[in-house]
Amino acid sequence: MSKKRVFSGIQPTGNLHLGNYLGAILNWVRGQDDKDNIFCIVDLHAITVPQDPKDLQKRIIETAKIYLASGIDPAKSSIFVQSSRPEHSELAWVLNCFTKVGELSRMTQFKQKIDSPILTYGEQPSPAYLRMIQQTELNATVGLFDYPVLMAADILLYNTDEVPVGDDQKQHVEICRDIAERANKKYKEKVFIIPEPIIQKESARIMSLTDPTAKMSKSDENDGSRINITDTPDTIRKKFARAVTDSGSEIKFDVQNKPGISNLLNILSSITQKSTSELEKEYASKNYGEFKADVAEAVINLFEPIQQKMAGLNDKEVTKILEDGAKKVAPTGRETLERVQKTVGLGI
Numbered sequence: 624m625s626k627k628r629v630f631s632g633i634q635p636t637g638n639l640h641l642g643n644y645l646g647a648i649l650n651w652v653r654g655q656d657d658k659d660n661i662f663c664i665v666d667l668h669a670i671t672v673p674q675d676p677k678d679l680q681k682r683i684i685e686t687a688k689i690y691l692a693s694g695i696d697p698a699k700s701s702i703f704v705q706s707s708r709p710e711h712s713e714l715a716w717v718l719n720c721f722t723k724v725g726e727l728s729r730m731t732q733f734k735q736k737i738d739s740p741i742l743t744y745g746e747q748p749s750p751a752y753l754r755m756i757q758q759t760e761l762n763a764t765v766g767l768f769d770y771p772v773l774m775a776a777d778i779l780l781y782n783t784d785e786v787p788v789g790d791d792q793k794q795h796v797e798i799c800r801d802i803a804e805r806a807n808k809k810y811k812e813k814v815f816i817i818p819e820p821i822i823q824k825e826s827a828r829i830m831s832l833t834d835p836t837a838k839m840s841k842s843d844e845n846d847g848s849r850i851n852i853t854d855t856p857d858t859i860r861k862k863f864a865r866a867v868t869d870s871g872s873e874i875k876f877d878v879q880n881k882p883g884i885s886n887l888l889n890i891l892s893s894i895t896q897k898s899t900s901e902l903e904k905e906y907a908s909k910n911y912g913e914f915k916a917d918v919a920e921a922v923i924n925l926f927e928p929i930q931q932k933m934a935g936l937n938d939k940e941v942t943k944i945l946e947d948g949a950k951k952v953a954p955t956g957r958e959t960l961e962r963v964q965k966t967v968g969l970g971i
Contacts, residue, residue, distance in 0.1 A: 630663070630786055634668050638849070648689070652695060655695070664687060666704055688933045692929045692931075714779065714959070715769075775798065778796070781955050781956065783816065786818050789828065789838075810967075832847060835882035835883045849862075852926055852930075864919070
């Protein structure tokens with residue numbers, strides 16, 4: 624029985640952090656022997672918002688180093704840079720012609736990224752609200768609006784079976800499925816494999832250290848809100864020492880009433896593979912300070928070997944691995960694009 628194919632990617636923007644590692648990269652590493660994995664550095668998605676070209680190129684290599692140092696094995700998994708395969712952009716254009724403007728306009732992340740206020744259920748938009756929305760959307764780029772279609776092309780290009788995503792990306796996989804099903808129905812044949820979203824476990828959903836009700840994010844302007852994979856031990860200790868906790872002194876997993884402590888328990892649980900209930904018992908007689916210090920040391924020990932391996936990788940060898948990865952996935956990408964083009968009647 625052939626292995627199921629998995630496609631996943633991370634943008635080379637901001638600093639990859641603890642949430643990226645525990646929620647995505649660690650699971651990629653653990654699943655390398657069980658699945659046919661394609662891990663992409665999605666630089667085309669990165670430019671949907673303004674980027675400094677030199678910084679972007681630097682971060683592409685740094686992201687690849689984190690992949691490799693974390694244990695992604697290029698002998699088992701394909702690692703490459705999205706823009707090195709033009710089939711992504713070419714398929715995205717074809718998929719645009721199967722995507723409705725109304726579908727894209729309902730994408731929650733698009734509204735969030737342009738800071739567009741979302742009405743509560745049943746609330747009627749005022750004329751002033753509609754004018755504000757129109758002006759905000761006029762200033763957004765087509766690339767940002769069209770982001771889900773490019774993501775659909777990334778997935779469908781490689782006949783992907785599974786897409787591991789967080790809750791915030793599930794909507795994008797759903798529109799990908801809708802586009803693929805629409806094409807299959809129109810041409811009465813299996814133009815695309817319909818991918819399944821694989822939602823990450825809640826235990827790996829890491830929240831901000833400064834606002835434990837919000838997900839840890841690369842785009843948060845407050846660097847203290849996250850633990851970057853490249854942070855020094857002293858920086859990690861300081862960030863955890865300042866992490867928001869809750870009233871009282873009990874170390875208990877209760878997301879509703881104790882989101883700060885629950886987040887720290889989630890982090891320690893994900894690293895130690897102990898359940899949160901086990902950790903509650905272990906820390907029943909300890910205070911917040913002792914608990915935070917232990918979480919910090921666990922993260923330091925987790926990242927230390929990764930940082931050491933990153934330091935031993937040079938840009939030239941990493942570039943070669945990425946180039947080889949692009950060559951490895953090329954036949955599948957070309958075959959899919961040519962098949963789709965022929966199906967829709969393009970070319971001569």
